[in-house]
Amino acid sequence: MTSAATPPALENTSKSTARTRPAGPLGAIAGLGGQNLSLVGALVAVLAVFGILNDNYLSWNNIQVIAEAATITGLLAVVQTVVIICGGLDISVGSQAGLASVVSAMAFTSAGSNAFTGMAAALAVGALVGVLNGAVIVYGRVNATIATLAGLAAYKGVAQLVSDGRAQGYVLNDAVFVFLGRGRIAGLPVMVWILILVAVAVHVLLKYTDIGRNLYAIGGNDTAARLAGIAINKYLVAVYALIGVVAAVAGILLTARTGSGQPVSGSEGLELKAITAAALGGCALKGGKGGIGGTLLAVALLGALDNGLTVQGINSFWQNVAQGALLVVAVVVQQRRSGDRAVGLPG
Amino acid sequence: MTSAATPPALENTSKSTARTRPAGPLGAIAGLGGQNLSLVGALVAVLAVFGILNDNYLSWNNIQVIAEAATITGLLAVVQTVVIICGGLDISVGSQAGLASVVSAMAFTSAGSNAFTGMAAALAVGALVGVLNGAVIVYGRVNATIATLAGLAAYKGVAQLVSDGRAQGYVLNDAVFVFLGRGRIAGLPVMVWILILVAVAVHVLLKYTDIGRNLYAIGGNDTAARLAGIAINKYLVAVYALIGVVAAVAGILLTARTGSGQPVSGSEGLELKAITAAALGGCALKGGKGGIGGTLLAVALLGALDNGLTVQGINSFWQNVAQGALLVVAVVVQQRRSGDRAVGLPG
Amino acid sequence: MTSASRPTGDHHPTGAPHPAEARPAGDRPGADRPRSDRPGADRPGTRRPPAGPTGFADVGKHFGTVQALTGVTLDFPPGRVTALMGENGAGKSTLLKILTGDHRPSTGHVLVDGERVELRSPTQARALGIRIVPQEPEIVPHVSVAENVHVGALPTAAGRRLDRAELRRRTTADLERFGFSGLLDPELLGSDLTAAQRQLVEIMRALTGEAKLIAFDEPTSSLSEHETEALFALIDRLRAQGIAVVYVSHRMREIFRIADRIAVLRDGALVGVQDASRTTEGDLVRQMVGRDLSTLFERRAVATDRVVLDVRDVTTDHVRGVNLTVRAGEVVGLAGLVGAGRSELALALAGDLPVHSGSITLDGRPLPPGSPGRAIRAGLGLAPEERKDQALFLHRSIRENTSIAVLERLRRLRFVRRSAERDLARQYADRLRVRTPSVEQEVRTLSGGNQQKVVLARWLARRPKVLILDEPTRGIDVGAKAEIYRIIADLAEQGVALVVVSSELPELLGLADRIVVMQGGRVTGELSRAEATETAVLRLAMADDITTTTAPGAAS
Amino acid sequence: AGCSTGQETTSGSPSVAPVEGKISITYLQKQGDQEYFVGEAAGAKAKAAELGVDLKVVNLGNDANKTVSEVQAAIAQKTNGVIVVVPDPAVGPQVVQTARDAKIGLLTSDDQVCATGPDPASCAKTDLVPRVGFSGAQMGGEVGKRAAQEYTKAGWTAADTRIIAAWKQDVTVCGDRVKAAKEAFDAAAPGVRTLEVATDNTPTGAQDKVAATVTANPGVKHWVVWGCNDENVHGGVTALRNAGVGADDVIGVGLGAYLACKDWGGTQPTGMKAALYINGRDVGALAVQTMYDKLKNGKEMPAEAFARTTMVDAATWKSAGVTCN
Ligand SMILES: Nc1ncnc2c1ncn2[C@@H]1O[C@H](COP(=O)(O)OP(=O)(O)OP(=O)(O)O)[C@@H](O)[C@H]1O
Ligand SMILES: Nc1ncnc2c1ncn2[C@@H]1O[C@H](COP(=O)(O)OP(=O)(O)OP(=O)(O)O)[C@@H](O)[C@H]1O
Ligand SMILES: [Mg+2]
């Protein structure tokens, strides 16, 4: 009955003035640039400094190395962004990836070296774990931070139990895993393509669909979202399930990269990296704010920095100091630029 | 100027009705019990279960071991509670403790085995680091989570640089450090006394002074606090300085306990434990809510659980699973008890 | 009452109630202020008598490209109530925020006692004796009302020990003195307060400590007559003490009841200041809007016989046994005093609060309980009372805030059609006269009244079968109010069943076909359009209160 | 009870009385979730079951503080002997003191501990706690020696070869191993430059860091890789392969063999040329046996007992008993 809320009279007048920002996925790049200019600046600065210091830093090869090294963190940061936008947090992403890694390798082995069985099993476990997280938060009424802190310990334990704490299986005899870990499409590593795919899909979801709108609404004001008829619970469970699935993808890539299922090694600590990237990329940890563009830029910045410091042969202790300092500087610059009044606590 | 606003006529009538809860530090225990009954329940359950399973678990000796093992986490959890109450977070507490540990041992050594010089240096560095954190957050307008994430990396790096990544000095030839690490007063380890002292002081600060109430106001609604003329910035810097000092105390104890200054070992991961304890103890991570009682109960619960699982010889993989599961169960029970309507996101 | 006996009484600006203080005719009664002998007079800025005016000199303010104020020169004489009027977004709140150091002027400066001051923070303004009751109450959620009232100035005993007994005593005494005692328990937590209670806390907060100027930014927007009267009694007392009062409201009646002088703002500029006794409602409206408005509103009755909403014997936590039927095309008004349970009933109908017993049917089908989403899909819409807490996404645009409840209509394959969405938002922004450069503006940058219009736009755009509007015109200016009434009338003509909750009686009397009055969680009566008068409604609204204690402040 | 300064402690050699009845031993391990230590725990448990000993294994992670707590907890549990792999040798004296006060047996495995100071390297022989395990210097030496052999066999020159040494720089024993490897290598084949790569001791961490290092050194033709453990070497070799360096141009010498064996089980050529097989199971079993002998029979613990290490490669790993899962 209420299908056409727009009186036709207004249809024409609006057309002329409607465009304040370019619509469609293509506008993304433009929007991204404007929003996160200081991150772009920081990234350019890092690239320039290390590029001057080292001739090979900006080689296509090294750019690919950076991209590949950042892929797994990038995947987790993308989904972390989604959950932070809707007011939650997932500290268990690293453990989830570890569990998925082990499961993928073990299912692969026990299915007589069938890569797809391995991956399907990992994805299924990922989805399951995600739904479990969501259910605990939504129906158990447990604060997301605590619930996923618990998950951090529990899923790690499960991965260790399943694998007996050892690296499991060996997948590099299998063409599919080798392709995932080492293959290239159009000159770019397959892993990087996967990140691009996931990031674009999530970006479109967030910016151009009603689902994304509702996620921002839930994070922005959950009472208002509820009263506006949004099924908060369903959305939250779905978001955690999405995280589980993407973390499983990360786990599968971990297996493909290292050649075997790693219960802990390689996935421990990823949660902090993912959250750092999301926060640096402009997500307000209170929810309702942020986007994939900023997060990816932050991932790129952190990856470029990491690689540059290693390329320069800088001692890991200095690397820690440099990373901490840069993180602060980037955000301070961001704040100065945005010119917000210094009122209350910084969001 | 507001000292004598009371018309004498009302003085008498108010006395009779004013007391809804017992005032003074002695009321703490009562208030604590009512508020965190489910934590007490969980603690009792844990003690009972392990006490039945193992004869030595409830021995005075083992209780002391539990208390001593929980001291350093406890100290950090107490100050974490304060910062969470006022709407912040400090993820760098572990790194701060590590830095203080190294500094205490190195200053001790270079001052010709003078324990007080060592401790003073550690406390000074702690205060400095705390003020730096606070300044970055307040004047740099950097979100507390990001700022202290940066600190987590940076201070760890500084500790490693200062110490060249190795344990430094040896303090067990010194009576003061030995007393801190192994001494006893009235049958309780000195370390535990220190925790008690700090906890009581902070509890009194939070509940019975206007400073504490202002902290709750800042965390609950920073706009309201600002409009009411509370100097938010000063308070925040002071809180972070307090954290720095208490983290330094933790670092000194770490040195006393392990015998030398540890840059990383023994302090890594403490941030997560401290936050877990604060959150489990009833702090809302949005700020404005929580108390020392709940946090200490949570510290005790986690410590008792940890010890019990080890005492029972449970594999560390299972311990992870058990800890995660128990954390969730404790909170779910807490939520059920509180009987809040399940609306919006769980705080 | 007891306040008169205060010996030094510097904690509260209220005191000696003069019997005949209303509207002192003489100008600048600063010399006869009764409090000139108080301690604290040595502090800068509180010297008496004032050496000069307190107010603005050529103040301008812009936010990015939005020019909120231009060249405002205005002073607030002590002992007089200066009303500040203007359309939504005219700049009233911005002006007050500059006065309290919350915003800093882009041009010009603030004067305090004739001296140019640079207000850097609210702390500084407070120290100078400037207080504000802001438009949006800011409440600390997990602490008691008493602490909320005295936040930032808690009483301490020896050292910095908080004096809880004194805190409670002061709060209780204040509640009594201000006439709010029945309405607010000092031990209640901030998070449990209703809209009106929040506003009362904000008012009490401004009245603590030593003040020379108190500004009220729409203090009555969620208060009903009863509390409003108590507030006016209070303001009368402030005036008698020689305090400068600034009063912002869109309610004409209140302005003429309380103001000595009226300053009108239009588009950020001061149009004029005149004596309240020498102006009329029509004049004011003309000055504010720039044209004449027929403020008189007459609605045609278009109610049909088809019952759309049927509420039988509904009981929730604080609402008991409510029966209510609303027909298609009918506008039912819900009246009552603070805490009468109207908002709770509305939320229960919308599925946000548990219904313990009773039945609710919509169009003959039982309304699915437990989820606002399901209620909305079944055809019920609720524009809630608290725009900031319950309705708005402050960091999103007007467009997104308007469309959130109609996305399923605007999407194609789950992709939101941007242009259709923008047209919709713009259509309602134009009709409701939302003052904004574009619909892409973040809602938090809008003025209070304009934010309220966005909330209404969302639900008007949704067009449900039953629309519940809880305090729809809170903070909305006269011009837009008329438009909202017109839209309500339109909706009724289209067969929508409407329930309007409002604490502004004239509004209800003008709008409703029927008025249901609640008190203490129960329906105490129902009045047809013909029967409904202010007295009749108030009698039902206070049915019990008449026998029990009436707040003393309300008597004046 | 009462008050104490903490100094009323036993000094000199511990006098541990033989135990009547069931013996209870606590095995405290650093990094208990790493593959090597998981094996060690398994070996210890198997031996304990065989001997009828009550054994508890505790994971200390990297936490020196937890080490102290867990020793205390074990004593509160009336354990008879503690076997410990300390996360950091500096915590040693505290552990020794605590154990002596409680008059229980103390044995270290894998990493050395000094009773009187934080640094075992500058410790009087008599103050070293009895130890079962491998010698870091010896392991490193073996790795360096084998790498040098492979290097000589390949006929590479120092000018176009680089060594990658990958380890987590704040882990003391890692530093010892790579240092020993370098010394042994230099003794046999001098002049090759070493690139030190800071990693987090995980395969992916090593892979990313080595990849960056390879980028920074584009002129290098041949690579030798060693590190603190198999994770580092395996990650480094993978990074080189991904950078397009052929298996023939890489000499990876692992430490542990548990990841190297996976490459050898595969069909592709690999840069993992050899790995030092250290069997945690053996160490665990030996440690429990040594402690048992002391507690049951009063047999003095030897100052140092070493378990076997074997250098294995693609041809020999199966026969050497490496199990790969
Ligand atoms: N932080 C801000 N950023 C941008 N624009 C702002 C901001 N605050 C206020 N404005 C703009 O300034 C103008 C004046 O707003 P103000 O809140 O003073 O209006 P008002 O007269 O109080 O209206 P109302 O009656 O609706 O409360 C409005 O156009 C508003 O959009
Ligand atoms: N006996 C009571 N005990 C505790 N709280 C009560 C009680 N009675 C009413 N309340 C509070 O008052 C609320 C009912 O007020 P509601 O907001 O529905 O009133 P209203 O008529 O909309 O008035 P207003 O919004 O103007 O305050 C309940 O939600 C509850 O929080
Ligand atoms: Mg306003």
Ligand SMILES: [Mg+2]
């Ligand atoms: Mg209401």
